[in-house]
Amino acid sequence: MGYFSCNAESAIATCGSYDWELLTKKTRKKGHGKIPDKITEFDFSDLHAATNGFSSENLLGKGSHGSVYKAHLHQIKLVAAVKKTKQTHPGGGAADNEVEILSRIYHPRLVNLLGFAVDPNQRKLIVVEYMPNGTLYDLLHGSGKPPGWVKRTRFALQVAWAVQFLHSSNPPIIHRDIKSSNVLIDSDFNSRISDFGLALRGHVEDVRVKSTPPAGTLGYLDPGYLAPGDLSTKSDVFSFGILLLEIISGRNAIDMNYSPPSVVEWAVPAIKSGDFGGICDPRIGPPDDAEALRQMAVLAARCVRSTAEKRPGMAEVKECLKRVYKRMKKQSQMCISLGRRVGRVAEVSRVVKYEALDESVELVRNNTRTGSRRNGKVSSAAPADPTSDVIGDRVGRSKSIGTASEIKLQPPDLSNDHINRRRVGLNMRMTTVRLSKSRSMGILQGKRLVNNNGVGRNLMGTRKLEESKLLVDLGEYIMKEKE
Numbered sequence: 001m002g003y004f005s006c007n008a009e010s011a012i013a014t015c016g017s018y019d020w021e022l023l024t025k026k027t028r029k030k031g032h033g034k035i036p037d038k039i040t041e042f043d044f045s046d047l048h049a050a051t052n053g054f055s056s057e058n059l060l061g062k063g064s065h066g067s068v069y070k071a072h073l074h075q076i077k078l079v080a081a082v083k084k085t086k087q088t089h090p091g092g093g094a095a096d097n098e099v100e101i102l103s104r105i106y107h108p109r110l111v112n113l114l115g116f117a118v119d120p121n122q123r124k125l126i127v128v129e130y131m132p133n134g135t136l137y138d139l140l141h142g143s144g145k146p147p148g149w150v151k152r153t154r155f156a157l158q159v160a161w162a163v164q165f166l167h168s169s170n171p172p173i174i175h176r177d178i179k180s181s182n183v184l185i186d187s188d189f190n191s192r193i194s195d196f197g198l199a200l201r202g203h204v205e206d207v208r209v210k211s212t213p214p215a216g217t218l219g220y221l222d223p224g225y226l227a228p229g230d231l232s233t234k235s236d237v238f239s240f241g242i243l244l245l246e247i248i249s250g251r252n253a254i255d256m257n258y259s260p261p262s263v264v265e266w267a268v269p270a271i272k273s274g275d276f277g278g279i280c281d282p283r284i285g286p287p288d289d290a291e292a293l294r295q296m297a298v299l300a301a302r303c304v305r306s307t308a309e310k311r312p313g314m315a316e317v318k319e320c321l322k323r324v325y326k327r328m329k330k331q332s333q334m335c336i337s338l339g340r341r342v343g344r345v346a347e348v349s350r351v352v353k354y355e356a357l358d359e360s361v362e363l364v365r366n367n368t369r370t371g372s373r374r375n376g377k378v379s380s381a382a383p384a385d386p387t388s389d390v391i392g393d394r395v396g397r398s399k400s401i402g403t404a405s406e407i408k409l410q411p412p413d414l415s416n417d418h419i420n421r422r423r424v425g426l427n428m429r430m431t432t433v434r435l436s437k438s439r440s441m442g443i444l445q446g447k448r449l450v451n452n453n454g455v456g457r458n459l460m461g462t463r464k465l466e467e468s469k470l471l472v473d474l475g476e477y478i479m480k481e482k483e
């Protein structure tokens with residue numbers, strides 16, 4: 001594989017048979033942590049050509065330190081992003097800092113360094129991996145479809161993993177500017193941390209760290225970081241906590257449309273009072289797994305504690321988010337599976353009626369067996385008394401009680417969007433909901449659906465149904481069956 005252009009050797013850059021694509025694949029397989037041994041120094045004129053003369057068509061975005069351009073590096077068949085800084089910093093500005101730090105590390109959840117160039121005015125240009133799917137900020141606050149809970153927790157976990165990698169490097173790297181606009185989304189929709197312009201590498205007692213004035217972004221900045229000596233990895237934990245609150249709520253770190261405008265002052269009291277649903281992005285509502293939401297919200301509140309020592313370390317944050325992500329994923333898979341089943345129920349549904357004391361309920365029921373055709377199990381919803389026994393294989397008839405209206409199950413259109421998934425989820429959250437006229441639903445059928453107390457037998461038309469015993473727990477039933 002040829003190399004784009006190497007015109008000099010520097011302390012960092014050397015020419016040679018360095019293959020970024022190979023390196024990326026290799027390190028991806030390993031997971032993380034392989035340090036690239038060589039960083040390419042590109043010729044400025046080649047970068048100029050690759051960015052179409054730093055044209056506006058190639059402009060990817062602007063930051064406080066400069067502009068970023070898309071570059072087609074044809075010779076090495078690579079699309080990259082070139083960061084062009086505004087000013088020359090003879091003493092070592094953000095660009096030098098970024099090159100110095102990124103040249104020593106590699107991680108699949110970082111926007112990794114490919115090389116650099118120096119322009120005729122001695123300004124340094126940084127060449128990094130190109131991220132085609134914008135920033136996490138755009139995803140959370142843009143006008144497009146907001147990401148659902150599985151994606152949000154996945155993004156959060158990936159950022160936590162990357163920050164933990166930085167903190168566990170030797171010496172540790174403190175990013176100092178963790179925020180949603182510095183989380184870029186790659187071609188596989190993974191989140192990656194970018195922008196190491198403010199990052200510091202070293203132990204807190206090192207001279208460089210001790211003498212660097214505080215910096216960061218308002219809204220994400222640790223309130224306890226007022227002097228160089230206050231800096232520790234826990235400052236990044238604070239910023240990560242703000243990012244997590246942003247991911248949960250969909251609101252900005254500082255947002256004048258809210259009262260109070262600070263996301264910490266707005267969210268933490270709600271979390272402390274147990275109002276986890278109240279801080280969720282209203283566009284998607286709370287997740288179906290209330291416990292996962294609770295864990296994530298409490299974690300965010302711990303990350304933004306004013307006392308740095310009381311904040312968790314990033315390893316703990318990562319582990320907690322891993323559990324949350326697993327739960328969210330499981331819940332989502334269950335919803336999809338339930339949706340399919342409910343879809344099948346509706347296909348063959350017909351109204352059955354049953355009698356319960358002096359009330360009536362009409363239910364839509366499916367045919368005798370609607371479960372997985374593969375395993376032949378009866379797998380639709382049940383009267384959710386978990387102690388239900390088997391008394392037969394036939395589906396009983398339910399009778400309407402009084403003036404009860406017909407409760408129909410519509411097959412959810414899961415292909416549509418998160419809103420439909422949520423509707424399914426809402427049904428699933430009805431753990432041990434009483435079957436009543438207007439709000440509950442039940443799908444009644446054969447095996448496993450009938451208990452000793454006659455609830456099921458009533459469905460066979462032989463006994464009166466005790467309404468108080470007919471509990472519907474669609475989600476729990478399906479969950480049990482899965483186990």
Ligand SMILES: Nc1ncnc2c1ncn2[C@@H]1O[C@H](COP(=O)(O)OP(=O)(O)OP(=O)(O)O)[C@@H](O)[C@H]1O
Nearest residue numbers: 060061062063064065068081129130131181182195
């Ligand atoms: N590697 C990349 N691939 C694709 N687009 C990128 C890449 N790096 C940056 N961008 C785009 O360029 C924009 C500016 O990035 P930059 O890192 O300079 O600033 P920022 O982080 O948005 O702001 P600030 O520097 O003020 O913190 C980003 O918001 C993003 O849209």
